[in-house]
Amino acid sequence: MNIKWYINLAVLFGASDNLVQTYNISKYDICPLYRKGPNLNILDVVGRWMTVYTQPKAVDCFKFQVRATTDLEREQYIIKYGEFGGRVDWNLCLLQVETLAGKHFLMGNGSESGLLENIIIMENKNGEYTLQNHSADQWTLFGRRGSEVLMIRDCYGETAAAFARAPYWPSSTELSAIFHRSGIAVQTRGRLLCEPHEDFRRQQRYAASYSHNTKRNY
Known part of the structure; x- marks a missing residue:
């Protein structure tokens, strides 16, 4: 889940179309503001999630689904x-994220403090595939099964968001404590809790504004 991309999409900003360069990279190349934290069991994030809070831009709630990929699917890819x-x-693309804007993969096993790279593949009108350049995120899970809050922090430190496992909805006090424990300062200009509903027509407009002449691959 490229949280910076999705929040920018939600306020009608376009995502970068730069190609990813090929080179040997470390976790600090992937995540310049990498922060040591708890490891993530990636299977724990499989399920349906709803936006609770985003910063620096506040957006209406949206949901996304995370599912595990199979060995056969990865061979096909x-x-x-x-x-x-x-x-x-x-072999490390163990999760797939599904939103109204399309689907993409998460690469990583969660052992580097929840660091996951966003693998977003586009197909142009000539049927050629390109790998898009999007920043990675660090994922951290809080709470008990069924009432978890998922914190996603952009690796350039510009964007953070909290998601609740649907249909659970945390209180503002609980959310503030999670941000404090994560070491992320809540920005007062952001909205503390988004409204717990979805405007599907608006989300469809967001998706249409992003697609233009390119197509995301499933």
Whole structure:
């Protein structure tokens, strides 16, 4: 879930179309503001999530689904897309995120303090696949099963968001404590809790504004 991209999309800002460059990278190359934290069991984030809070831009609530990919699917992706010069390791693309804007993959096993790279593949009108350049995120999970809050922090420190496992809805006090424990300062100009409903027509407009002449691949 590229949280910075999705929040920018929600306020009708376009995402970058730059291609990802191929080179040997460390976790600090992937995440310049990498912060040591608890590891993430990636299977714990499988399920449906709803926005609770976003900053610096406040948006209406949206939901997204996280599901685990299968061994067979990952083999098929290797054949269909290739590995983009070694940039994508499909054996580590264990999760897929589904939103109204499309689907993309998360690369990583959660062992580096919840660091997950966003693998977003686009197909142009000639049927050629390109790997988009989007920042990674660090994912942290709080709470008991069924009432978890998922904190996602952009690796450039510009964007943070909290999501609740639907249909759970945390209180503002609980959310403030989670931000404090995460070491993330809540920005007062942001909205503390978004409204617990979805405007599907608006989300569809967001998705349409992003698609233009390119197509996200499933």
